[in-house]
Amino acid sequence: MNILVINAGSSSIKYQVINMDDESVIAKGQIERIGIPGSKLTHKPGSGEPFVLETDMPDHVAGMQHLLAALTDEKHGVVKSLDDIHAVGHRVLHGGSKFSASVVIDDAVKQAIEEYIPLGPLHNPANLMGIKACEKVMPGTPQVAVFDTAFHQTMPPKAFMYALPYECYTDLKIRRYGFHGTSHRYVSKRVADFLGVPASALKTVTCHLGNGSSISAVDGGKCVDTSMGLTPLEGVPMGTRSGNLDPAIIQFIMQRTGKSIDEVNNMLNKESGLLGLTGVTSDMRDVTAAANDGNERAQLAIDMLVYAIKKYIGGYAAAMNGLDCLVFTAGIGENMAHIRRRVCADMDFLGIKLDEAKNEHRGGDFVISADDSKVKVVVIETNEELAIARETLDLVK
Ligand code: AMP
Numbered sequence: 001m002n003i004l005v006i007n008a009g010s011s012s013i014k015y016q017v018i019n020m021d022d023e024s025v026i027a028k029g030q031i032e033r034i035g036i037p038g039s040k041l042t043h044k045p046g047s048g049e050p051f052v053l054e055t056d057m058p059d060h061v062a063g064m065q066h067l068l069a070a071l072t073d074e075k076h077g078v079v080k081s082l083d084d085i086h087a088v089g090h091r092v093l094h095g096g097s098k099f100s101a102s103v104v105i106d107d108a109v110k111q112a113i114e115e116y117i118p119l120g121p122l123h124n125p126a127n128l129m130g131i132k133a134c135e136k137v138m139p140g141t142p143q144v145a146v147f148d149t150a151f152h153q154t155m156p157p158k159a160f161m162y163a164l165p166y167e168c169y170t171d172l173k174i175r176r177y178g179f180h181g182t183s184h185r186y187v188s189k190r191v192a193d194f195l196g197v198p199a200s201a202l203k204t205v206t207c208h209l210g211n212g213s214s215i216s217a218v219d220g221g222k223c224v225d226t227s228m229g230l231t232p233l234e235g236v237p238m239g240t241r242s243g244n245l246d247p248a249i250i251q252f253i254m255q256r257t258g259k260s261i262d263e264v265n266n267m268l269n270k271e272s273g274l275l276g277l278t279g280v281t282s283d284m285r286d287v288t289a290a291a292n293d294g295n296e297r298a299q300l301a302i303d304m305l306v307y308a309i310k311k312y313i314g315g316y317a318a319a320m321n322g323l324d325c326l327v328f329t330a331g332i333g334e335n336m337a338h339i340r341r342r343v344c345a346d347m348d349f350l351g352i353k354l355d356e357a358k359n360e361h362r363g364g365d366f367v368i369s370a371d372d373s374k375v376k377v378v379v380i381e382t383n384e385e386l387a388i389a390r391e392t393l394d395l396v397k
Contacts, residue, residue: 002026002084003392004071005385007091008130010122011035011211011239011282013063016385017071017078017085020393023386027071027078031063036282039063043070051076060126064133082138089392090131091182091384093123093232095147097173102150102391105131105143113145119177119231121269122212122241123148144392151185152178152216152223159225159319176234178216178226180208180330186387187329187380188218194365195325195376203320205313208382209339210330211239211282215309217316225319227312233268236308237301239282242272243308277301284332284339306342313343317350323375326352328368329382340368344377351375 001021007014016028029043039057044050051070057063071077071085079085090105094116103109110131117124131143152160160176161169168174184206191206192199199221206216213236216226227235237243245268253264267276275282278290278298290298317323327333328340337359344354351374359368361379369377 001086001393001397002079003389004085004088004134005091005388005392006088006130006134007384007388008060008063008123008126009211010126013060013067013126013130014385015067016389018386018389020389023389025385028385029067029070031057031067033283034058034060034063041066041070043067043076045076045078048076060129061133064130068133068137082141085138085141087392087396088134088138088141088143089388090127090134090143090145091148091388092127092145093148093179094120094177095145095149096177099145099147100150100153102144102146102395104395105145109145120179121231121265123232142396144388144395146182146388146391148179148181149177151181152176152226154222155224155226162229174230176226176229178214178223179228179232180212180214180216181223182384182387183208183329183382184214184216184218184223184226186384187327187382188216188221190365190380190383191325191327191376191378192221194378194380197324202324203317203322204325204327205316205323206327206329207309207313207333207343208330209236209309209328209332209336212241213238213305213330213332215312215316217320219320225316236312237277237305238273239284240270240273240275242268242276274301274305277304284336288336288338302339302342306339309343310347313347313352314350323350323352326369326375326377328377328379334379334381335362340377340379344368352377 003018005016011034013031017026019026026046031041033039034057041053096116098112113124113128187206188204189199192202204218208214212232214228217224233241235243250264274287278301287298287301291302332339341359344352353370353373355370365380367378
């Protein structure tokens with residue numbers, strides 16, 4: 001059985017076709033920089049040369065069209081027709097209070113995903129576009145939604161509640177939901193297997209650092225806290241999202257600029273973070289290049305991100321009364337040694353000691369802490385696609 005996994009993010013679509021008989025990846029690829037200059041599809045068939053397409057992709061629909069064409073292409077495709085894809089598993093950002101597990105998609109599920117757009121304004125629309133595009137070109141193929149919020153359902157009330165009037169929780173369902181749950185679940189389990197220790201014995205902080213970033217505290221395999229909240233806006237500064245701020249800032253901006261609440265919301269979600277601070281880019285590779293060229297605002301953006309990550313690690317170590325393991329994952333976490341180095345600097349009081357040479361390694365899963373570091377610091381390639389494919393298979397078989 002072949003499963004197509006679609007992971008549509010705010011500026012990217014990652015995909016894999018997985019043969020679930022042996023969990024082998026028969027094709028994978030990604031579209032980067034959707035909606036920003038330099039859009040690019042990189043399609044890697046299981047065997048054969050990678051196919052790279054650099055063309056303008058203004059939105060996710062355009063991206064999906066190029067992706068499906070690549071999968072069925074005579075030269076670099078991997079299936080004869082889309083009939084050879086037996087099910088599609090979609091990463092879906094926000095399951096609100098309706099979904100604490102994955103589900104087969106029907107009209108009611110799509111409607112619910114649409115209802116939650118206010119809670120996930122960057123992702124739920126992209127997820128829905130992916131679902132609708134797939135339904136259009138492969139009608140009858142079962143589709144499954146795997147929600148980013150599910151792993152965080154084990155958080156205790158003291159972690160998921162906000163100190164608002166209680167009715168905000170009971171009537172409006174305002175609470176911390178958390179996101180990137182499929183990734184946090186996967187890497188926290190994988191790091192335990194990698195270290196040969198049962199997950200139940202580890203206090204772990206998982207840092208998912210990508211275009212969107214979140215940090216979770218995982219105690220004994222269960223999520224006990226996470227940095228994102230009601231929406232993916234809370235937490236550390238991200239590509240275009242502000243992360244934490246004083247809520248009074250919103251009214252202050254509105255009063256001083258005359259902007260509407262929607263305009264301010266758009267500002268916080270789409271014009272802030274690395275993009276807002278640097279004024280030029282949301283992509284950490286470009287921010288790094290600018291900082292290396294002496295751009296002070298780019299350097300400030302990096303300093304702020306590193307500082308915010310450090311504070312979460314310290315806070316979660318305190319919350320769990322200890323820390324055994326620190327995991328870096330996703331685009332920045334897996335690929336950017338300079339960010340990991342700076343996050344781990346001056347953290348010896350917590351038992352974190354980096355091995356500079358190991359930290360420069362690239363690719364796969366690897367330990368980057370020194371042999372005598374009390375806390376194991378590990379880079380784990382997140383594999384949300386495999387986790388989503390397994391859940392999809394469970395529901396459709
Ligand atoms: P993600 O959302 O996980 O795809 O991560 C995207 C972020 O990771 C962007 O800020 C990229 O600049 C950064 N990044 C750094 N190195 C890489 C890489 N080799 N591939 C993809 N993203 C990267």
